[in-house]
Amino acid sequence: xxxxxxxxxxxxxxxxxxxxxxLHARPADMLAREARKWQSRIELVADAxxxxxxxxxxxxTLAAEAGTRLVVEATGPDARQALEAxxxxxxxxxxxxxxxxx
Amino acid sequence: xxxxQGIAVSPGVTIGEALVLDAxxxxxxxxxxxxxxxxxxxxxxxxxVAEATREIERNRDAIRSELGDQYAAIFEAHLAMLHxxxxxxxxxxxxxxxxxxxxxxxxxxxxxxxKAFQNLDNHIAQRAHDIYDVEKxxxxxxxxxxxxxLASISQPVVVLAHNLTPxxxxxxxxxxxxxxATELGGPGSHTAIVAEGLEIPAVVGIxxxxxxxxxxxxxxxxxxxxxxxxxxxxxxxxRYRQELEAAKxxxxxxxxxxxxxxxxxxxxxxxxxxxxxxxDEAEHCLARGCDGIGLYRTExxxxxxxxxxxxxDHFAAYRAVVEAMAGRPVVIRTLDLGADxxxxxxxxxxxxxxxxxxxxxxxxxxxxxxxxxxxxxILRASALGDVRVMFPLVSTIVELRQARMVLADVMEDLAEHxxxxxxxxxxxxxxETPAAVMMLDVFIKEVDFVSIGTNDLIxxxxxxxxxxxxxxxxxNACDPAVLRLLSRSLDVAREAGxxxxxxxxxxxxxxxTQLLLGLGLRQLSVPASAxxxxxxxxxxxxxxxxxxxxxxxxxMDGAREVxxxxxxxxxxxxxxxxx
Numbered sequence: 282x283x284x285x286x287x288x289x290x291x292x293x294x295x296x297x298x299x300x301x302x303x304l305h306a307r308p309a310d311m312l313a314r315e316a317r318k319w320q321s322r323i324e325l326v327a328d329a330x331x332x333x334x335x336x337x338x339x340x341x342t343l344a345a346e347a348g349t350r351l352v353v354e355a356t357g358p359d360a361r362q363a364l365e366a367x368x369x370x371x372x373x374x375x376x377x378x379x380x381x382x383x
Numbered sequence: 384x385x386x387x388q389g390i391a392v393s394p395g396v397t398i399g400e401a402l403v404l405d406a407x408x409x410x411x412x413x414x415x416x417x418x419x420x421x422x423x424x425x426x427x428x429x430x431x432v433a434e435a436t437r438e439i440e441r442n443r444d445a446i447r448s449e450l451g452d453q454y455a456a457i458f459e460a461h462l463a464m465l466h467x468x469x470x471x472x473x474x475x476x477x478x479x480x481x482x483x484x485x486x487x488x489x490x491x492x493x494x495x496x497x498k499a500f501q502n503l504d505n506h507i508a509q510r511a512h513d514i515y516d517v518e519k520x521x522x523x524x525x526x527x528x529x530x531x532x533l534a535s536i537s538q539p540v541v542v543l544a545h546n547l548t549p550x551x552x553x554x555x556x557x558x559x560x561x562x563x564a565t566e567l568g569g570p571g572s573h574t575a576i577v578a579e580g581l582e583i584p585a586v587v588g589i590x591x592x593x594x595x596x597x598x599x600x601x602x603x604x605x606x607x608x609x610x611x612x613x614x615x616x617x618x619x620x621x622r623y624r625q626e627l628e629a630a631k632x633x634x635x636x637x638x639x640x641x642x643x644x645x646x647x648x649x650x651x652x653x654x655x656x657x658x659x660x661x662x663d664e665a666e667h668c669l670a671r672g673c674d675g676i677g678l679y680r681t682e683x684x685x686x687x688x689x690x691x692x693x694x695x696d697h698f699a700a701y702r703a704v705v706e707a708m709a710g711r712p713v714v715i716r717t718l719d720l721g722a723d724x725x726x727x728x729x730x731x732x733x734x735x736x737x738x739x740x741x742x743x744x745x746x747x748x749x750x751x752x753x754x755x756x757x758x759x760x761i762l763r764a765s766a767l768g769d770v771r772v773m774f775p776l777v778s779t780i781v782e783l784r785q786a787r788m789v790l791a792d793v794m795e796d797l798a799e800h801x802x803x804x805x806x807x808x809x810x811x812x813x814x815e816t817p818a819a820v821m822m823l824d825v826f827i828k829e830v831d832f833v834s835i836g837t838n839d840l841i842x843x844x845x846x847x848x849x850x851x852x853x854x855x856x857x858x859n860a861c862d863p864a865v866l867r868l869l870s871r872s873l874d875v876a877r878e879a880g881x882x883x884x885x886x887x888x889x890x891x892x893x894x895x896t897q898l899l900l901g902l903g904l905r906q907l908s909v910p911a912s913a914x915x916x917x918x919x920x921x922x923x924x925x926x927x928x929x930x931x932x933x934x935x936x937x938x939m940d941g942a943r944e945v946x947x948x949x950x951x952x953x954x955x956x957x958x959x960x961x962x
Contacts, residue, residue: 305513313467341499
């Protein structure tokens with residue numbers, strides 16, 4: 282019972298798209314790849330739109346430009362670790378090169 | 384039902400099955416899979432995914448060795464999209480549960496994703512390209528060599544495309560293509576002119592909408608209102624069918640006008656000539672009772688062929704028109720293209736402002752061999768009937784004199800070789816720039832006729848690019864500045880005793896017929912489709928009344944006022960004649 286309750290807990294964290302090109306195909310791919318490593322369900326929320334974090338196509342259709350604030354939600358047993366890993370991708374600006382001055 | 388508003392460029396209404404051209408001009412019909420074939424089709428889909436994967440991997444590897452990992456990453460992303468679990472589930476379900484043909488499922492599903500980008504600004508909208516790329520790879524793998532092109536259609540369709548080039552438009556099969564609509568394009572674009580010439584109803588400049596269609600569904604195209612209706616409901620279809628029937632009976636009534644002269648109620652004979660682009664349009668004009676061809680555009684010769692047209696190409700086209708006209712005048716306008724559309728190797732530097740650049744007579748005078756070839760053919764055709772030549776976009780007297788000199792030189796050449804032509808072939812110029820209007824009293828002494836091209840005259844007078852959505856509103860034939868220039872031109876021509884006509888969209892719109900007659904115009908050159916209506920108006924009005932209308936319009940301050948007034952006058956007239 283209590284185990285079940287823990288595994289269904291939804292954790293969330295706000296992130297900002299900081300790389301100058303926004304969430305285009307390559308970072309969306311990195312994000313979805315990372316999300317798929319975890320058991321938890323991962324969703325990205327931007328205003329009224331919600332996307333499955335494990336689907337590159339859904340992530341892309343958020344059309345998130347540089348500066349967009351997103352909420353990452355993770356639901357499942359490894360939600361905390363998943364959020365951390367995904368949050369760090371945003372912090373590292375998806376390792377975009379030539380992006381230091383932006 | 385989805386109603387889309389675009390720009391009406393070629394009149395007529397049509398109801399038919401949509402044929403969607405993808406970004407590469409291929410079509411994806413809406414087709415269904417038999418239940419028993421679902422597994423086979425799913426296997427075909429899986430094989431296509433594998434094939435597309437190999438293709439993308441090949442590209443990735445090639446780019447990686449050439450440019451490095453950073454660039455190859457984009458192909459990794461394409462692979463990820465292709466193998467996106469959601470996408471795969473959706474595709475499988477579309478085939479298994481909805482029995483969609485895999486091609487159709489791929490196109491429909493991926494376009495739904497791409498649609499998320501279409502209303503966003505350009506910078507992000509570009510990202511839809513990645514999704515379209517994946518769509519293309521999959522379709523290539525699915526269709527293999529069986530991709531269908533416009534050339535292979537076998538039943539009537541309404542073509543929906545991102546854009547059609549003038550040559551694609553010119554090559555449409557008129558028996559099967561009942562209309563077309565495009566996301567890009569503006570009024571007065573060459574594609575629009577070609578569509579009107581072909582008498583195919585057309586709407587352009589709709590903006591992004593192809594993500595909403597897949598082909599095969601019914602579509603209504605209203606080329607009068609510039610409206611396209613996707614998946615229309617029964618009621619709308621019924622209403623349009625009624626309209627089609629009504630249009631037929633009006634057409635029949637107007638058809639009765641064919642052999643009647645365009646003569647006003649107070650006995651003034653008006654010449655109504657046709658504007659044509661293709662030689663076989665001459666028949667369309669004759670069938671509607673034209674008095675000749677007032678504007679024969681010759682650009683199609685350059686646009687429909689991959690090579691430079693020869694003298695014989697020109698001559699064959701002109702001869703066909705001259706012979707069809709059987710003694711009626713045929714005014715041939717020399718090449719009116721911009722440098723950007725020419726086929727020559729020596730393409731000048733890209734122009735920042737092509738409308739103000741090297742085009743029309745300026746280009747002809749720069750490319751003398753091409754110009755001479757065309758003039759030779761026109762002169763040879765002049766031996767066969769009443770051919771007249773006209774130079775476009777003349778803005779200085781020097782250009783006119785130079786053009787006449789080249790013509791004289793070509794005449795001499797033909798005479799030397801004993802080739803027949805009419806040495807007295809009338810030579811005219813188009814009045815399309817404010818400069819030409821202001822100096823017309825000078826020009827008029829050196830020409831046999833003038834033709835006022837309102838499309839360009841409006842554009843240059845009001846400094847508006849009619850293809851630019853932001854300012855297209857300012858492009859208005861009713862602007863008092865335009866009316867004054869027209870009035871002045873017609874006065875100068877009348878005083879000099881030189882015939883003047885007006886071609887361009889203004890003369891083909893019945894809203895302006897009374898105004899133009901009132902300003903003193905006695906020759907109108909209009910698209911074939913407009914001949915009956917314009918003739919009908921001419922036969923219903925008196926020049927005396929038209930003068931009053933023109934005087935009132937000329938005294939007005941703004942385009943809006945003029946437009947409201949002319950509309951009102953036209954409605955009154957219609958109420959009288961239709962009743």
